[in-house]
Amino acid sequence: MYQNLQHILTGTSYIQSEILLTFALVILIFWVSFVKKPISEKQSNQFHLFGLISFLLLITFQWLVPTRIEPSPIFNGLIVFDGSAKYAKMLIFIAGAITCLHLMAFRYKFDGEMIILLLASTLGMCIIVMSTHFLSLIVAMELVSICSYVMVSFEKKRQNLEAGIKYLLFGATTSAIMFYGISLLYGATGTLQFTIPEFSAGLAQNQPMLIGIALLMTLAGLLFKLNAAPFHVWSPDVYQAGPTPIVSFLSVAPKLAALLVLIRMREYIKVDIILIFGILILASILIGNFAALWQNNLKRLLGYSGIAHAGFILIGILVGTESGIHASMFYLSVYVFINMGAFVLADILKSASGSYELDSFSGLSKQFKSAGIIALIIMVALVGLPPTSGFTGKFLVFISAWDVYEQGGNSIFLWIVGFGLINTAISIYYYFKLPYFLFVKNKPEGNDYTIHTSWLQTALLLVLGLSVIYLFFQPQFIQSWINRLF
Amino acid sequence: MEQILLSVLLFLPLASGALILFLPDKLTPNIKWIAVLVAVINLLICLFLYHSFDTQNPDYQFIVQKPWIKLDLGSLGLISIQYLIALDGISMPMVLLSGIVFLAGTISSFGIKEKQKSYYAFVLLLTTSVFGCFLALDFFLFFLFFEFMLLPMYFLIGIWGGEKREYAAMKFIIYTLVGSVLILIVMLALGLSVEDVNLSKELGKTAFTFDFRILADLKNYAAGSFLHPDNTSLLFGWPVRYVMFILLFIGFGIKLPMVPFHTWLPDAHVEAPTAISVVLAGILLKVGGYGFLRIAVYFFPGEAHHFAGLIAIVGVISILYGALNALAQEDLKKLVAYSSVSHMGFVFLGIAALNDQGINGAIFQMFSHGILSSMLFLIAGVIYDRTHNRYIQNYRGLASKMPLFTGAVVVAFFGSLGLPGISGFIGEFFSLLGAFKAPYFSKLIPSLAVLGIVLSAVYLLWTMQKMFFGKFWVNLDKETEMTDLNFREQILLFSLAFLAILFGIFPNLIFEISSMSVQLLTAGFQ
Incomplete structure (x- = not known):
C-alpha cells in the first residue's frame, strides 16, 4: 500500500506540466461560468490572452525540465516521461500558443469555452505523447477527439455542424476499429502495455496474418489523427468549415501526438507490415496531391495538402532507423511552422478579399506586397523547394529511406522515394495557384481591396514566414534538440 | 581580390533586387538604371576575372570555401554543405556569357512598362541564381541555385508574357521541376556515398560531403558503397550507376532541352517578353549543358563512356x-x-x-x-x-x-x-x-x-x-x-x-x- 502510494507520488513529479494545465483548466472553467453571456469582444480577447499565457507558462516550464532525461515509466507503466515526450509537448504547447495568438490577432469572438476545449485537448495530447499503455492511449485519444468535434462545430453554422458531424462519425468509427484491434492484440499478447518485450514476444508467437490485421486496425485511430489515407475523408470538410485558428491547431498538434505513439510502437513491432504500410503512405501522397489539384478554396486545399504531408511524414517512421525517425520528427517540426503560417496567411488574405476562394485573391499582391511575398515563401516551403525548411525536411526523410534501400532494404523504399519526389513536382501545380492568383492574375476592374492589418497580424505572419527560411539555413536549431531528446 | 569578386557577383544582384522592391514609388522610372548598373558591374567583374584567369591551370581557381549548413543524420553521421564557389576553364566561359547576356537582357527590358519594380527585382534574382549555378562547387549549393531559377522565371513569363502566358509558365515550371527531381534523386544517392575525410576527423563523426572535387574522384567512394564503380547491384534491372547517369541525362536534358522533352521551350519562348526570351535562350539553356558536363560526365565518367x-x-x-x-x-x-x-x-x-x-x-x-x-x-x-x-x-x-x-x-x-x-x-x-x-x-x-x-x-x-x-x-x-x-x-x-x-x-x-x-x-x- 505504502509502496503504491510512493510510486504514485514519485510519478506525480513527472507530470507537473499536466497538473499545471489542469489547474489552468479549472480556473478557466470557474471564470467562464461566472461571465454573463453574450460576452463582449474585450472579454473574449481576455480569454484568448489567458490561453496564451497558460501556453507560454507551459513552454517555459517544459523548457526548464533538464534536457538529459532517463526514460521513467510511471503509474505502473501507463505512461513514460522521456526526452521525446518533452520535445513533443514543447511543440504542442508552441502550436497552442500560436493558435491563441492567431485567435487574438484576428479578433475571433469566441466564448471562453473554446479555450477550455483547446486546453483540454492539449491535455489529452500531452498524455498521448507519454502513453505506453493502450488504456492511457485510448482515454487520452478520446479526450482529444471529443474536444476537437466540439471545437469544429463551435460556431453552430450549417457547414460547421456538417463538418462536425462528419468528423464525429468518422472519428467514432475509427475509434471503434482501433478498440477492436487493441482487443485482438490483447488477446494475442496478454498485455496492454505496448513498450515491453513481452508485447513483441507475444506478437511473434501468433499468426502473422492475424497480427497484421490487428495492428492495422489499431493503427486506424492513429492514422485518423495523422490525417493519412484511408482515414482522411473527414479532413477537407473540417478544414474548410472549421474556424481557421482551430483548424490550424488540429492540423499539426494531433499529428505530433499520433506520430510519437507510432515512434514508440515502431520499436516493439517486429512483424513485417512494411509493404502494406508503404502502400498506405503512397496512397496518402497520391490522394492528397491529386485531389488538391482541383481545389479552389485555400483552406480545403490545405486540407488535401495535409493528407499528402502526412504521407511524407510517415516515410521516416516506415524506415524506422534512428535517422528516419529523426527525419520524420524534423519534418513535422518545421511543418508546424509552415502550416500554421499558411493558416495565418489564409486569414490575412481573407480579411482583404472577404473569402477563402483562391480566385477572390486576384491581383492582391499589388496592394499587399508583404503578404504576397510571405505567401510565396510558405507555398514554396509546402512544395518542398529550397531555400526553405520544407526542402530540408523532405531531403532528410528521403535520404533516410534511400539509405535503408541502399543497405539492401525492401524495394518499396525505392518506390516511395521515386513516387514521393515525382509528387513533389506535381504538387507545385496546386501550391502555385495561390501565388498565381496573387501575382499573375490582374484584379477585376474597379474592385479595390481594403487592407487593414494590425501589427500583431503582420508580426505573426512575418515570424512564421521567416522562420521557414531561417530553419533552412540553421537546421541545427531543431536538429540538436531532436538529437538530444530522442 | 578575385575571391571577393566572386561573392560580389552572386550577392550584388540579390541585394540590389531586394533594394529595388523597397524603393519608394516615385523612383520607379530610375529602377531600370539600377538594374543596368548592376549588370554593367557584373560584366566588368566577369571581364576582370577573365583577365586574371590563369589559362595554364586546369584546376579550380579563386576558390572560396566556407562551412555552411550541417545536416545531422543521427548515427549515420552528418552531411556537410559548404559555401564553395570557384571557376575553372569550363565555368569561366559560361560566367562571361552570363555577364554579357544579362546586360543585353536588362537593356532590352526597357520596353517593359508595367510593374517595373517587381520585374527588375525578379531579373536580378534570376541573375544571382544563374551565376550561382555556374560558380557553385558543392552539389547542394548548385541544386539550391538550380531550383531557385524556377521562381523568377515562372513569374517573369507568367506576369509579363503574351496571351497564353499562364499555360506556358506552368508548363515551364512543371517540366523543369520534374527535371530537377530526377537530379535530386542522384543527389540523395550521392549524399551518403562520399566522405570528407578531413572533416570527419575534425568532427569525430562521419561527415558526408557534396564537394564537386571530392565527388568527381572515384577513389573517394568507399569500397562497398552504393555508388562505388564495382557495385554490382541492380536498380530496375540496370546497374546502379547507369540508372543514376540516365537520371542526370534526362534531368539536365529537359533543361537543355533535348527531344522529346523540349516541348516547354517553344511555348515559354513564344509567350515570354523579348528580354526574358533573350535570357532564357542565351543563358538558362546553358545551365542544362553545363550541369550535364559538370555533374554527369565528371561524376560518372565510365557511364558517360558507355x-x-x-x-x-x-x-x-x-x-x-x-x-x-x-x-x-x-x-x-x-x-x-x-x-x-x-x-x-x-x-x-x-x-x-x-x-x-x-x-x-x-x-x-x-x-x-x-x-x-x-x-x-x-x-x-x-x-x-x-x-x-x-x-x-x-x-x-x-x-x-x-x-x-x-x-x-x-x-x-x-x-x-x-x-x-x-x-x-x-x-x-x-x-x-x-x-x-x-x-x-x-x-x-x-x-x-x-x-x-x-x-x-x-x-x-x-x-x-x-x-x-x-x-x-x-x-x-x-x-x-x-x-x-x-x-x-x-x-x-x-x-x-x-x-x-x-x-x-x-x-x-x-x-x-x-x-x-x-x-x-x-x-x-x-
Missing part, C-alpha cells in the same frame, strides 16, 4: 527534329525557338565525343549560341515591337526600309547557319570534328548532324528571303510603322554582332580558357 552513343543519338535527333520543326514555323519567334533546340543538340553531340575537340566545341557552341540566340530573339522582338505581329508571311522587302536592321539580321542568321568567320561555325565545326573522331559511335551520327546544318541554312535563308527581300510590303497596312533600329536597339544588336564576329575570328579567346580543364577531363577517357 552511353556516349545514346547521348550522340539524342543530340542528333534534337538537331534534326528541331531544324525540321523550324522549317514548318510561321511565327518568327517559334522558328527561333526551334532553331535553339536544333543548335543545342550540337552540345550533346560534342560532349558525347568525349575528346578535346568535342568538349571544347560543345563549350564554344554554348557560348556562341548564347550570343547568337540573344540576337535572334532581339530581332524577333524588334519586329514585334513595331507591329505586334510576328508572322513571317506578313512581311516582305524589309531590307529596303530597314538597312541597319537587315545588317544585324544578316550577321545573326549567317552566324547561326554556320558561316565561317562568325562564332556559330567554330562551335559546330569542333563539335562535329570531335564526333567524327570519337570511336564510340558510328560515323553516320555526325554525318546526319551535318544534314542539320544544311536544314538550318534552308530555314534561315528562306525566312530571310521571304521577309527581307523583294518589294517592301507589310500586311494590314502597317508599312509606316516599320522604322529602322533606334539607338538602344542599335547598341544591343551591333555590339552582339561584334562579339559574334570577334569570337568567330579569334576562337582562342574561349579555347585558351577551356582547353586545359577539358584536357584534364578527357585524359580519363583516352
